Amino acid sequence: MTQSPSGSDIAEAEDFLAAHPEIEAFDIVLHDANGIGRGKIIRRHELPGLYKGGRHLPISILGLDIVGEDVHETGLIWDQGDGDLRAWPIPGTLKSLHGTNPPRGELLMSMYHLDGAEMTSDPRHALKRQVAAMAAEGLHPAGAFELEFFLLDPDQSQGVRPAAAVLDGRRSDWTEVYSVDHLHGMEPLFTDIYRAAEAMGINAETVISEYAPGQYELTLHYRTDVMQAADDLIRLKRIVRMQARRHGVTACFMAKPIEKYAGSGMHFHVSLCDDQGRNVFAEEVEGRWTDTIRHAIGGLRATMGESMLVFAPHSNSWRRFANQSYAPVSPSWGVNNRSVALRIPAGELKARRIEHRPAGVDANPYLVGATILAGIRHGLAHRIDPGPETQGNGYEGGDDLPMPGDWREAIRAAQGSAFLKEALGPDMHRTFTAIKAAEYQRVARWIADVDYALYLHNA
Template sequence: MTSPSGSSPAEAAAFLEAHPEIEAFDIVLTDVNGIGRGKIIRRHELMAIYEGGRHMPISILGLDITGEDVHETGLIWDSGDGDLRAWPIPGTLLPLHGTSPARGQVLLSMYHLDGTPMSSDPRHALVRQVEAFAARGLKPAGAFELEFFLLKNERDAEGRVQPAHAVLDGRHSGKTEVYSVDHLHGMEPLFSDIYAGAKAQSIPTETLISEYAPGQYELTLHYRDDVVRAADDLVLLKRLVRMQARRNGVTACFMAKPIEKYAGSGMHFHISMPDQAGRNVFAEETEGTWNEALLHALGGMAATMPESMLVFAPHANSWRRFVAQSYAPLAPTWGVNNRSVALRVPAGGVKARRIEHRVSGVDTNPYLVAATVLAAIAKGFDEKLDPGPETTGNGYETAPHLDSGPADWRSAIEAASASEFLKAALGPDLHSTFTAIKRAEYMRVARTVSELDYHLYLHEV
């Protein structure tokens, strides 16, 4: 059977010849929560996957954050938990740095047995949106930023997480070492491994920053002329950072808000819109005079943001990130060179004009985020939506706040479930799968008696 993903046995054969040392491979399918699920296969099994795909259960796309079946998705016993066929994503067959014995990995995407895309696979939703823009003569380009914490493996006496000591010499800092270059040196062995792993996997990793909280860092990725590959980059980089942190004796944390008194971690998405000739349609003819395409894109993103918040903040913890003065936006606002808004037009040359979508936490699925943002831009184009006045100065003080959209996780689930826009953006099947999983996860959290309950109520009520 010809691979519906475009993968080729020649790619696998060339890789095996170039890497005789590799004995096994991680085969990874990304679910709606952005979790990589799959298997470790032996070297001799790889060619068969490229020649005929790999049977995997349909239920792998109907799991909650803990890996439990969510029966309401219709992907478990409604279909007898039958197998579908996963195929390799071209260009993602790559070596893993520092493993012993040597291993590689390849990302997979799910298809029906007849080769049609499985509509609850998040990557297919993004591919569909990109294809819709191709029909308009446009090819979205972009990149994600990755913010994360490096934590000790052990929690403190009160059960709270703690910033990791420097892996170089064990030095500890409880300060916000934002933009401190010297502070980065303490994690140099770990980041050297990350950069080496990124080079081996052709992940275009660039700038490293000490961010705005103890133990918080940011890695940026080079801009791609293919938004799907940009999302692949983010998926691969998160796996790489987590693996290399563990090998260096610390924990990489991708929660949106792991430490209550400090800023959370975002996954900012930069997006521009070249046409077939390579001209960026967001670029204005005269710098500072915004063109209609840019404004309509901002208008679509702002108008659809309230009903899309479940994509951008999919977990209970996600909502703790939205705090004033914390570099996380509180309303669907836009501005120029302003980090207090949700949609930022960065400073820079006209040809590089882009929008930075600052809403998503690092705990989100980049395929869902990019698909939703692109659908919003398309809506803005089609309906010529106005983003409203530009927010200047301190957007936390001058802009409306969360009363313009869902104020919490439950409200976001309800808004997403009722959203015709989101249903079209993700496709009806993925929309149903995603919202069913989120409702199940909400009920799991709602019925859990936490340590906070005992702290507040045990001796008081």
Template sequence: MTLTASPSGSTVAEAEAFLAAHPEIEAFDIVLHDANGIGRGKIIRRHELLAFYKGGRHLPISILGLDICGEDVHETGLIWDQGDGDLRAWPVPGTLAPLHGTTPPRGEVFMCMYDLEGRPMTSDPRHALQRQVEAMAAEGLFPAAAFELEFFLLANDRGPDGKVQPARDVLDGRPSSKTEVYSVDHLHGMLPLFSDIYAGAEKAGIKAETMISEYAPGQYELTLHYRTDILQAADDLMRLKRIVRAQARAHGVTACFMAKPVESYAGSGMHLHVSLLDREGRNVFVEEVEGQWSQPILHALGGLRATMGESMLVFAPHANSWRRFASQSYAPVSPTWGVNNRSVALRIPAGDIKARRIEHRPAGVDSNPYLVAATVLAGIRHGLAHKIDPGPETTGNGYADGQDAPPIPVDWRGAIFAAQGSDFLKDALGHEMHRTFTAIKASEYARVARTISEVDFDLYLHTV
């Protein structure tokens, strides 16, 4: 069957206008994001772009069934069960953008996977989020959102102890092993790199905003402008990670998006701020009297608390993800909620009442923003539909609270089991995406479990 129009809504006119505006660009990264959020695809030449917009691009179905190492996971059902046949990827409208600082000049465009008849391929994470957005729209609600991006800048070489070490300032090579939290002067040493990150974001149409020095040596946070389209917010986060990684590499340092790269310091989160608009564009989370919370925000909190345990694999998808959760680490350890309180999992930030929102804090920066956002929206929908009471607010130390909170897994293996058996998560992600994601995670767990690490030898070689 030959499609006469792109099922994604992309148009040839968009590509033609872009080529006319950017005669210098010679090639394009065409990028599809898999279950782990890894960008997979191809680099095509300038003359191939219009053909891509006219007819899509054939890609093997197995590209969405790969583990973190890029190896096939047969249990996804996407490899030989399907004969590893081709499906067709199409451009995502509005994601065609120039890249900053590339030689020769290149552009980039995101794509989504469809079958040959134009139906969404439901193991594509972006489709999982699109599905929740459409379900919420049918209920008269439209999510607005922004992610926060935390990351480390590390030296390319390990330290004398074999562990990672903070990058030296790119301005003058000055080292620092201090936490430097909120130090403005410390930021100045990385200004050449940060300037290129902002330039790359601007070229891509992303409103990157505040940069801070975070709570660990070499750790930083970059915030993003709030979007009225949560799909665009997730696209922003995906693209910004690629920009940060590329510009860090160009400046001779490594951008690290592991959840916990340094054992004695805080890990990196990917907090999601979300609110709901009605058909008239009004924020339904806003209370009539400040501090007397609206029923929608309370029920949304209730749904997120009730579903957090079975969803933790989405928020903490890797072995390293679970090292981030520790008391007094600024990472939540139980599904608590509170106001202006960074020790809880679900925070209502202080600020203008008209900007009332929930800050969802469990996800690590190593998680897939499409799947995180899809799961958060599904949790909110669950709470609204069943009018779930969130329970009492945590008003003090959230690490000392939470005894009466719904249970959550304590490790990666428990999270995999919880996710595999979760009807909620099957509905949140869609059955095919759920099968793909949990199969990949189970395969990765088996890889880690059978690996003999240096810790094993250090603890046991001469002692047992």
């Protein structure tokens, strides 16, 4: 038996198999730079061997673009002969999948070199590294992501439109924001989502009908471990997609699937505790902000422009940013204000936190988390003043901090960013920016329908 560098223990597999004799197979899932799950389905008898010696996977699995094509510029393909590395189980992530027939389980994996060193183009290691850096500074982040998404009709012959209610087939093209009765039409689907989340040990909480037809939001329980918070989010996306498909609808995690309606965000709520467990963001007198939370916001503001590729990683991501859309358009901050990028929510002092709002639901939560923690560390280290709080409408007026105007500018800013290279690590930075540059070229070559609409008869 080879010592597992991830800390996994075969006892976890043995106990799980004993407790679940019905499970016949397991999805083993490793997440790439885009947050897409790559891996294999193994049979029950293979699980103990996976814990004893890991599983060989090609290095190229971490150098793929959004559609699974090799990106040679990452240096992870033929430069290294597409050799095998070894993926190891992440402790505590062996769970059962709800509703599969025959019954299956799921196990998250992380990539290591054959000598046991971390493969630092694995995005999970980027977040792990920032958590460790904070711990060395006596700080421990806690947080939770919010999941916004659309449920769409799988038949797109009449265009992209909201899915009919799975309960009775009723269809609504109205916004229906916060309508409880509207939620009832999707009750069978959400019941299965909650059951699947429970089987995974994920505390999925409130569901609401969001600010667009067919758009919903699920909140997650606040975690004292942000690694687990990111695991929760990435697994919940898979759960929603899987259960929606079983109910005959399509779960959509594009940032902006419908032109005239709001897009879908992945807001990250984050706080910091010291070694004694005290929330260092919490002020003694309400509204008299601590230097810690002010400098944290200052660091997030100062680094946001060069980090936007992490928060808005795709061409479609940039369609989400528009005035009065509930998506921020500048690195503003404010209190109890949903028009800003960095919001201090209302609530009890002991729960004081920052809500980071720029990221779309199409972003990779491990990279988002790593970048946000690095931004906070940057602000604390340099005692960066956040500037004046935005009062009222954050969409009015400008900001003195530069922000990229589109995907291409974001790629260039990220490529040249010393901060982002440190935040993600040099290997993950190179891999991520190379993949994004390749995806940009793919989109740039695409002749879209709008080209024919505008230019076919007029140019």
